[in-house]
Amino acid sequence: MSSSDRPRLARHVRLTFCRTRQRQVLQLPETVVVLNGSGADILQLCDGRHTVAEIVSELGARYQTVPDEEVRQFLTRLVARRWVEFDDG
Template sequence: MDPALATTRTEVSASDRPRLARHVRLTFSRARQRHVLLHPETVVVLNGSGAAILELCDGRRTVAEIEAELGARYREVPGEEVRRFLTRLVARRWMELTDG
């Protein structure tokens, strides 16, 4: 899939390979003692599950592989919630998708 078209698509599938957009960074804020997403002029404080998902979004793993990894770590991970979270980030253009 053409990377330019990938950013216009908002529905996340199990075969997509998500990664943060170039202008977004995941980091740990010592002041907040939480992971945050840094976007120009915006700081988003993440909960533990959001940070765990985003740490696995490297552009190499598929959404299915991310769900499996989270399932191995935490036993039960609702895949639809992972995809819904990623879909919201794609809609804001904070996440890019490519398919395998």
């Protein structure tokens, strides 16, 4: 994954707020994944417009420190599960 890659949610995945859990969740076919705060923040920026570098920078502006490698590892795991993909454009 390069800094210029533009991640986005896969077509079969939706990020939504669950009122019952009072948290952001990923909705997949037959699965719901409850996200922690930082995971939800990363995925809200995975819109195909923001690059990986821009996501890290935006999170760094919101919080004191954001480990670049942790963001990359999180995205790599989601790409491996086919929940996140890279925009072709």
